[in-house]
Every structure is written in C-alpha cells, then in structure tokens.
Amino acid sequence: MITVVLVAAVKSVALVVMVLLGFAYATLLERRLLARFQLRYGPNRTGPFGLLQPFADGIKLIFKESFMPATADRLIYWLAPAISMVAALFVYAVIPIGPEIRFFGATVSLYIADVNVGILLVLGASSIGVYGVILGGWSSNNKYALLGCLRSSAQLISYELAIGLAVVSVVLTAGSLSLVDIVNAQQRLWFVALQPVGFLLFFIGALAETNRAPFDLPEAEQELIAGFHTEYGGFKFAMFYVGEYVGIITMSLLVTTLFLGGWHGPLLPGPHWVAVKTFAFMCLFIWIRATMPRVRHDQLMAFGWKVLVPLGLLNVVATAVIVALVGG
Amino acid sequence: MPEPRTETLTINMGPQHPATHGVLRLLLELEGEVIVGTRPVIGYLHTGFEKEMENRTYHQNIVFPARIEYLATFIEEMAYVTAVEKLLDITPPPRAQVARIILAELSRVASHLVWLGSSAIDVNVSSGFMYCLQDREDILDILEMVSGQRMMHGYYRIGGLHRDLPEGFETRVRQLAEGLAGRVDEYDSLLTDNLIWRKRLEGVAVLTPQTALAYGCTGPILRGSGVNYDVRKAFPYGGYDQFEFDVPLGRNGDAFDRYIIRLEEMRQSRRIVLQALDRLPIGPVRVDDRKISLPPRAELVRSMEAVIHQFKLVSEGLHPPVGEVYAAVESPRGEKGYYVVSDGSNRPSRVRVRAATFNNLQALPAMVYRGFIADVVVAIASLDVVLGDVDR
Numbered sequence: 233m234i235t236v237v238l239v240a241a242v243k244s245v246a247l248v249v250m251v252l253l254g255f256a257y258a259t260l261l262e263r264r265l266l267a268r269f270q271l272r273y274g275p276n277r278t279g280p281f282g283l284l285q286p287f288a289d290g291i292k293l294i295f296k297e298s299f300m301p302a303t304a305d306r307l308i309y310w311l312a313p314a315i316s317m318v319a320a321l322f323v324y325a326v327i328p329i330g331p332e333i334r335f336f337g338a339t340v341s342l343y344i345a346d347v348n349v350g351i352l353l354v355l356g357a358s359s360i361g362v363y364g365v366i367l368g369g370w371s372s373n374n375k376y377a378l379l380g381c382l383r384s385s386a387q388l389i390s391y392e393l394a395i396g397l398a399v400v401s402v403v404l405t406a407g408s409l410s411l412v413d414i415v416n417a418q419q420r421l422w423f424v425a426l427q428p429v430g431f432l433l434f435f436i437g438a439l440a441e442t443n444r445a446p447f448d449l450p451e452a453e454q455e456l457i458a459g460f461h462t463e464y465g466g467f468k469f470a471m472f473y474v475g476e477y478v479g480i481i482t483m484s485l486l487v488t489t490l491f492l493g494g495w496h497g498p499l500l501p502g503p504h505w506v507a508v509k510t511f512a513f514m515c516l517f518i519w520i521r522a523t524m525p526r527v528r529h530d531q532l533m534a535f536g537w538k539v540l541v542p543l544g545l546l547n548v549v550a551t552a553v554i555v556a557l558v559g560g
Numbered sequence: 561m562p563e564p565r566t567e568t569l570t571i572n573m574g575p576q577h578p579a580t581h582g583v584l585r586l587l588l589e590l591e592g593e594v595i596v597g598t599r600p601v602i603g604y605l606h607t608g609f610e611k612e613m614e615n616r617t618y619h620q621n622i623v624f625p626a627r628i629e630y631l632a633t634f635i636e637e638m639a640y641v642t643a644v645e646k647l648l649d650i651t652p653p654p655r656a657q658v659a660r661i662i663l664a665e666l667s668r669v670a671s672h673l674v675w676l677g678s679s680a681i682d683v684n685v686s687s688g689f690m691y692c693l694q695d696r697e698d699i700l701d702i703l704e705m706v707s708g709q710r711m712m713h714g715y716y717r718i719g720g721l722h723r724d725l726p727e728g729f730e731t732r733v734r735q736l737a738e739g740l741a742g743r744v745d746e747y748d749s750l751l752t753d754n755l756i757w758r759k760r761l762e763g764v765a766v767l768t769p770q771t772a773l774a775y776g777c778t779g780p781i782l783r784g785s786g787v788n789y790d791v792r793k794a795f796p797y798g799g800y801d802q803f804e805f806d807v808p809l810g811r812n813g814d815a816f817d818r819y820i821i822r823l824e825e826m827r828q829s830r831r832i833v834l835q836a837l838d839r840l841p842i843g844p845v846r847v848d849d850r851k852i853s854l855p856p857r858a859e860l861v862r863s864m865e866a867v868i869h870q871f872k873l874v875s876e877g878l879h880p881p882v883g884e885v886y887a888a889v890e891s892p893r894g895e896k897g898y899y900v901v902s903d904g905s906n907r908p909s910r911v912r913v914r915a916a917t918f919n920n921l922q923a924l925p926a927m928v929y930r931g932f933i934a935d936v937v938v939a940i941a942s943l944d945v946v947l948g949d950v951d952r
Binding site: 272375379448522524529 | 935
C-alpha cells in the first residue's frame with residue numbers, strides 16, 4: 233500500500249515539475265518562434281539561446297508588487313488565478329505519456345491514474361478552468377475585465393460542446409472512455425485517418441478552449457486591453473499564464489492521444505513520440521497565432537453554434553452508424 | 561416582480577489604450593457589446609504648433625509640418641512649402657519638383673505601410689505589423705539618405721530643396737520600387753483572401769457618400785465611399801498633372817474598401833515614382849532668386865552682394881507680399897491644407913492647418929453606431945488617425 237502511494241506521489245511530483253518546466257519553455261518557444269515568424273530575434277540574451285529567460289521572467293513576476301484594485305472582491309480575486317492554474321495542472325493525472333516500462337526491475341506505468349472515464353475527467357477539469365477566468369474578470373471590478381470574462385464564458389462553453397462532440401466520436405470508435413485504451417486502440421491506424429472531421433473539430437475547439445489566436449477574444453488586447461486579467465499583476469498574473477500555457481500543452485497532448493496514436497510510432501520509444509507530436513502541435517498553435525487575424529465575438533459564436541456543433545452532431549451520428557454496422 | 565432596470569455601460573477607451581493609435585480617447589456607450597454612442601475626446605496631443613509658427617520665420621517653420629503629422633513627413637513639408645510658394649508666386653525648378661514628387665510618394669507608401677501594419681495588428685496579425693515596418697524602414701533609409709533624418713527631414717526649402725539629391729539615389733529608389741511591387745502583392749495575398757480578415761472588415765464601419773461629404777472627410781475615407789476626390793487630380797499641384805496614375809474608388813464605403821484602396825494607392829505611388837525617375841531632369845534644385853533662396857557657397861567668397869543676401873536671409877528671412885493663401889496637397893489621410901496669412905513681415909501672421917484626420921475622425925461615431933467594440937478598433941484603424949494631426 234505504502235509503495236503504491238509513494239510511487240504515485242513520486243510520479244505526481246515528477247509530472248508537475250515536468251509540466252511546469254514544459255510551461256516555462258512553452259513561453260520561450262512561443263516567443264522565439266513568433267519572433268522568427270516576424271523577422272525578429274526574440275529573447276536571446278538570458279543564457280545560451282535565451283534558455284534562462286523563463287526563469288528570469290518567473291523571478292521577476294514573483295518579486296513584483298502584489299497590486300490589487302481597491303474595489304476588488306478580495307477572496308475571489310485571489311482565488312481565481314489559483315483555480316485557473318490548478319485546473320490546468322490537474323488533468324495531467326490521467327493523460328498517459330507512454331506504455332508501461334521496466335524501471336529498476338519494477339513495472340512502472342507512465343501515467344498516474346488510468347481512470348476508466350479519463351477523457352470525461354479531462355473535459356470536466358478544463359471546464360472548471362473557466363471559473364478562474366469568469367471569477368477573475370468579475371472580481372477585479374473593471375469594465376474591460378468584465379467584458380472579457382463575459383466573452384470567455386460564452387466562448388468556452390460553446391466550444392467545449394464542439395470538443396465534447398469530437399471526443400464522443402473518438403470514444404465511439406475506440407469503444408472506451410479511458411485514455412490508455414484509446415491510445416491502445418490506435419495501434420494499427422491513428423484516429424486522425426478514421427475521424428478527420430472529429431480531428432478538425434477538436435483542433436479548432438482546442439484553439440478556442442485555450443484562448444489562442446484566432447479565438448483569443450477574452451484577452452483581445454486591442455479591444456479589451458488584457459481582458460479578464462487586466463487588473464492582475466505579479467504572480468497572480470503568472471498563474472493565469474500558467475493556466476493558459478499548460479492548457480496549450482494539454483490540448484496538444486490530447487490531440488496526440490486522441491487522434492495521433494499517442495505513444496505509437498516507429499523506432500523511437502513511446503514517450504519520445506508523445507513529446508514529438510505534442511511539440512509539433514504546439515508549434516502549429518504558434519504558427520496559427522502568427523498568421524491569423526482575430527474573429528469577432530458574434531462571428532465566433534455563430535461559427536461555434538452554426539458550423540461546429542451541427543458538424544459535430546453529424547459526425548457523431550455517422551460514426552455511431554458505421555461502428556454499429558462494422559461491429560455488429 | 562420589479563421591472564428589470566436597463567442602463568447603458570459607459571466605457572472609457574483611451575487615451576492610453578493599445579488600439580487608439582496614439583492618445584485618442586473615446587467615450588463609448590454600450591448596450592451589452594453593442595455601441596449606441598461614441599464621443600471622441602481629443603486634445604491630448606495638442607502641441608500649439610500653429611501658434612508657434614507665427615513666431616518663426618517662414619523658413620524656420622519648415623521643421624513643424626513633419627512634427628504635426630509624423631508618418632507622411634515629406635508630404636507634410638510639401639503642403640507647407642507649396643502654400644508659401646503660392647504666396648510668393650514662385651515655382652521651384654523642374655528637378656526640385658520631380659524630386660519632391662518622388663519623395664512625397666515614397667512618404668505616402670511609408671505612411672500606408674504603417675497604416676497596414678497597425679490595422680493588421682489591430683485584428684491581431686502581429687506578423688503583418690513587423691513585415692510592414694520592416695519595409696517602411698527600407699523607405700526611411702532612403703529618406704535618411706536624402707535628408708539626413710529618418711522622419712523629421714527639414715529638407716524642402718521654399719522654392720526648392722535644401723540641396724541636390726545624393727549620389728546613388730536613383731539606383732536605390734529603383735531597387736526599392738522593384739521590391740515593393742512584390743511586397744504589396746504579398747500583403748495582398750496574406751490578408752485579402754483571408755476569410756477572417758474579410759469577415760472583420762467587410763460591412764464594418766460603413767460610411768455613406770453623403771455622410772462622408774457632410775463630415776468633410778477626404779482621402780481614402782471619402783474615396784472608399786465612392787466619391788472621386790483626390791487633390792492630385794482635382795487641383796493638381798507641384799506637377800502632378802504630368803503623371804499618369806489611377807485613383808482607386810470603393811463601392812461600399814466599408815473598412816475593406818478602404819483597405820483595398822490603400823493597397824492600390826501604394827501600387828499607384830510606385831507607378832508615379834517610376835515615371836518620375838524616368839524623367840528626373842538635370843538642373844538646379846532651388847529658384848535662382850536671391851531674395852528667396854540662399855546664394856551658393858562658392859559665390860560668398862567672391863561677391864559682397866551674395867554675403868549680404870546670405871546675411872539677410874539667415875537673420876531675417878524672406879518677406880512675402882501681404883495676402884493670404886490656402887494650398888492643399890493629397891496626404892495619405894486626405895486633403896492636407898495650409899492656410900497662411902502674411903502681413904508683409906518675415907513671419908506669418910497666422911497659419912492654420914487643415915488636418916484631414918481631424919475631419920475624418922468626426923465620422924467615427926457614425927461609422928461604429930450599432931457596431932461592436934471590436935468594430936471600433938477596425939474603424940479607428942481604417943481611419944488611419946494620427947493624433948498629432950488631429951490636435952496640432
């Protein structure tokens with residue numbers, strides 16, 4: 233019993249450290265890559281190739297004055313960034329990054345928990361992340377923040393639906409809600425080939441769900457200054473930031489897990505493949521940010537409800553019919 | 561149950577705001593995210609340059625126009641010197657005229673590039689901003705090569721230019737013009753067919769020709785609404801009547817039409833520059849009138865008269881006849897006019913700047929009525945406001 237808890241604890245700590253490191257370098261990757269797209273250098277002064285930049289940023293943010301608007305709702309104002317960050321980190325409990333491996337003679341699984349409703353847990357946790365945004369925007373008592381959080385609640389809720397529908401089609405194809413089973417079901421053929429529509433729906437939904445361009449309306453700088461986190465500074469801001477970038481990693485990991493066969497791939501060991509695929513998707517996220525204009529709020533909602541959701545429903549129905557025909 | 565109380569949300573946008581292109585302040589009345597009222601509040605960049613110009617001699621004043629409107633600098637200088645030349649009733653020599661047109665059109669392209677870049681970043685195409693500013697920098701390099709300054713040139717003189725164009729100028733400009741066509745096409749292909757870009761701009765910030773005329777809008781704003789008015793064609797100045805170029809017109813008067821027009825204007829400017837390079841004559845660049853322009857340095861060592869002229873011009877400046885003139889040029893933002901009143905002394909007794917952006921900005925409330933906040937950003941970008949120009 234003790235061993236089980238110990239192993240889980242060690243794995244959890246290792247994972248959180250890994251994810252936070254991943255977050256730190258995701259920010260650097262974004263800044264460097266974006267700079268490359270834009271004929272700039274990006275941060276390259278702190279350490280070799282700017283590799284220490286994330287730590288410099290982190291230290292700076294921690295030591296900043298913890299400013300708070302006088303009219304803010306104290307408790308919620310402090311709570312919101314924490315919700316955002318914790319919800320984003322929580323999902324890693326169920327996302328597998330590799331098959332079981334032998335480690336000092338013991339069999340260790342490269343996931344913390346193989347929950348049989350894993351994917352539901354992921355979606356649920358990312359829904360909780362919305363509370364961070366809404367409460368943060370509302371509690372800071374600023375009109376721009378309020379508009380930002382209203383927008384984001386509308387956006388996140390409607391695009392979660394699209395993501396959910398895409399996931400349902402994957403679940404139908406794999407016949408399981410567990411992420412480990414879903415990966416194992418893709419041993420022969422990745423689901424991106426079986427579910428191209430679902431893949432697109434999920435990817436677009438993922439962009440919206442993580443507030444990334446072209447759906448970064450909640451923090452539309454040009455319209456709403458900084459949207460819901462206008463009044464946040466210092467480490468509270470950093471926590472929102474963690475939430476956002478961990479969200480990107482999560483979504484990239486999920487795309488990899490659900491559609492690109494997770495750890496399956498030739499030559500390299502499993503975790504490497506997960507890393508490569510996730511990295512590729514993060515680069516894609518950044519590439520899209522460098523290219524696309526931002527959609528308008530009403531257009532975003534119209535696209536979500538009039539295009540993505542009907543398409544997702546159709547896809548689910550089609551998948552169900554095919555699965556029933558083939559399986560039966 | 562009591563009646564739900566409805567009220568509008570007043571939002572203060574600016575003067576410190578990332579998308580108001582300077583220190584423009586807007587008071588927005590919102591119903592949800594729909595705008596029911598807009599009040600531009602200006603004056604945060606008031607410099608008093610108009611008044612300042614009354615205290616300096618005509619030549620000293622040349623430094624101000626480029627500081628009033630700092631994006632299309634050579635066009636601004638042109639507006640002022642054209643007005644004073646009209647007052648003096650002189651025409652600069654042909655080489656100076658053609659050189660001025662080249663520099664003015666390069667300035668127009670540079671200004672439109674800033675506009676394109678900032679409208680791109682306003683709908684979050686931050687890469688577009690970087691690309692445009694890079695290209696603008698290439699143009700500013702040439703302007704620096706000519707005048708020694710990237711932006712605040714002070715290169716034009718009443719009756720000509722400060723000195724002849726530098727060596728290698730033509731080659732550099734030709735190189736630039738060659739590259740420019742491809743660059744503009746690239747922006748065209750990056751943005752014009754982008755679905756989101758079109759959705760953000762089409763049908764947004766619509767201005768009917770009547771409203772545009774009523775507010776006194778000029779430039780791409782007016783032409784976007786389909787009214788054919790370009791000062792270069794309507795009241796040719798500085799020799800523009802000898803050049804072939806088209807004036808692009810819009811149909812719908814929306815932000816997208818203005819975008820297309822400005823892209824096309826860049827191509828037309830390039831056309832004018834190429835024509836001008838082909839016919840750049842050899843000759844003096846300043847009028848040969850000792851009461852107006854300084855004598856050549858070489859003459860100073862030989863001629864007592866030249867020394868006296870030099871002394872009088874530098875210490876006192878020129879004395880235009882009593883009168884008042886208004887001269888306008890086509891700036892990237894519309895009709896830019898200088899109204900100069902002379903009482904016969906060496907300083908203007910009144911200078912009034914007709915700033916195109918000031919008039920254009922008045923149309924903003926009409927443009928964004930019943931739009932969204934996101935549309936305000938697009939509308940401001942499509943107006944291409946320069947606050948220095950609005951407030952003066």
